[in-house]
Amino acid sequence: MSVLSYSGYRFPRDIIQRAVWMYLRFTLSVRDVEELLAERGITVTYETVRRLVLTFGSAIARGLRARRPKPHARWHLDEVFVRIGGKQMYLWRAVDAEGEVLDVLVQPKRDKRAAQKLMRKLLKKQGMTPDAWVTDKCPSYSAALRELHLNRAAHLQRKRANNRAESSHVPVRRRERKQQGFKSPGSAQLFLSIHAATYNTFTVPRHLVSARTHRLFRAEAFKTWRSAVGVAA
DSSP states (O other): OOOOOOTTOSSOHHHHHHHHHHHHHTTOOHHHHHHHHHHTTOOOOHHHHHHHHHHHHHHHHHHHHHTSOOOOSEEEEEEEEEEETTEEEEEEEEEETTOOEEEEEEESOOSHHHHHHHHHHHHHHHOSOOSEEEOOSOHHHHHHHHHTTOTTSEEEOOTTTTHHHHHTTHHHHHHHHHTTSBSOHHHHHHHHHHHHHHHHHHOOOGGGSOHHHHHHHHHHHHHHHHHHHTOOO
């Protein structure tokens, strides 16, 4: 895996990774990050923060994804309406049974072809076929599974069976409001892919573990992040 290079940039590596981390980890705007860094005596404009996220975000996300364990074999799929650049589009999303975001895909329609595109992308990226597909009752899923010959795995469509995928949209909705909507499908797809990798790394089910275990998980998340951005642990 190639190591990120920070040479040629005005700011040192630690400031760059701090700015990118704050923007991706929390529901902050680029102006919020600018102000938080200014409080620490670091003068960085919000446009610089935006450029740093665009420059380093994808590479960091690839590093984070490469360090994730193999996903659970039950995959939850869901789609939600989003408005991008004033147009109605759909965000298709896949998570596993443990809440790990497997992939996100921005598409203009909510049909069989869109469902197939998400499924093909999932199979290629994950390198495995799930034991079960969990979806809502949108007929596009059943049609896509049949056409791709994936219907030998269980397909669950019971009421509330897909709550895990639906709940996974919540962080994206928060970011969408903070950013006052996404400006284009391309920029939305790029940000959501980067955000998903960061979300997977740092989201720990705090209510399910003890405080001590939570601190251990959090320390491991920071170690993973530092490794992905090329900062010594």
